[in-house]
Amino acid sequence: AQSVTQPDIHITVSEGASLELRCNYSYGATPYLFWYVQSPGQGLQLLLKYFSGDTLVQGIKGFEAEFKRSQSSFNLRKPSVHWSDAAEYFCAVGARTGRRALTFGSGTRLQVQP
Amino acid sequence: GAVVSQHPSRVICKSGTSVKIECRSLDFQATTMFWYRQFPKQSLMLMATSNEGSKATYEQGVEKDKFLINHASLTLSTLTVTSAHPEDSSFYICSASPGTVNSGANVLTFGAGSRLTVL
Numbered sequence: 001a002q003s004v005t006q007p008d009i010h011i012t013v014s015e016g017a018s019l020e021l022r023c024n025y026s027y028g029a030t031p032y033l034f035w036y037v038q039s040p041g042q043g044l045q046l047l048l049k050y051f052s053g054d055t056l057v058q059g060i061k062g063f064e065a066e067f068k069r070s071q072s073s074f075n076l077r078k079p080s081v082h083w084s085d086a087a088e089y090f091c092a093v094g095a096r097t098g099r100r101a102l103t104f105g106s107g108t109r110l111q112v113q114p
Numbered sequence: 115g116a117v118v119s120q121h122p123s124r125v126i127c128k129s130g131t132s133v134k135i136e137c138r139s140l141d142f143q144a145t146t147m148f149w150y151r152q153f154p155k156q157s158l159m160l161m162a163t164s165n166e167g168s169k170a171t172y173e174q175g176v177e178k179d180k181f182l183i184n185h186a187s188l189t190l191s192t193l194t195v196t197s198a199h200p201e202d203s204s205f206y207i208c209s210a211s212p213g214t215v216n217s218g219a220n221v222l223t224f225g226a227g228s229r230l231t232v233l
Binding site for chain 1: 146148155158159160209211221222223224225226227
């Protein structure tokens with residue numbers, strides 16, 4: 001069965017500082033990988049996804065993530081955090097064939113200090 | 115892009131009543147939709163897969179008689195919480211993709227969610 005681990009429950013960074021959110025997955029093969037962001041009381045917005053090809057993927061809002069097969073990781077990064085980035089971030093994996101439901105990690109809550 | 119609409123966004127009901135939540139794909143047809151449940155400050159847990167024209171597939175531990183799912187058309191799936199109790203209070207989110215089951219490259223679009231509070 002596939003699973004996703006986000007080791008950091010809560011992260012606080014200063015505005016303008018760099019950010020890295022960790023994500024590790026367990027899957028029998030190479031899955032599809034996603035990062036979503038959720039503001040309080042809202043649905044999920046897709047930040048970026050990895051299907052194949054270049055292991056460094058660019059997303060919206062200045063985010064990027066790197067797929068490292070050897071480490072089963074898909075960490076999310078941003079060079080300079082803005083106050084509006086404060087939210088909950090979810091890493092998710094999905095199968096390449098068959099059922100397309102996603103499995104989510106437990107989430108990382110990002111707080112941005114002025 | 116693909117848009118998924120959920121209604122209502124918030125609902126408060128009394129214990130013992132039933133509540134229906136609608137999930138619509140606005141600009142595409144979705145043969146499959148997924149219903150997730152999210153407890154406060156927790157992750158999304160898949161409840162069931164809604165299949166147009168056939169029975170829903172429920173995840174282990176989800177009571178199918180309590181959470182009735184109907185996928186009557188290619189653009190509408192409904193989740194009915196029957197005889198709701200306070201422990202059913204949660205954030206329910208649906209998602210869908212315009213792709214086919216075996217087209218894994220498609221990306222799920224999520225609705226804005228429906229917050230259910232059972233008094």
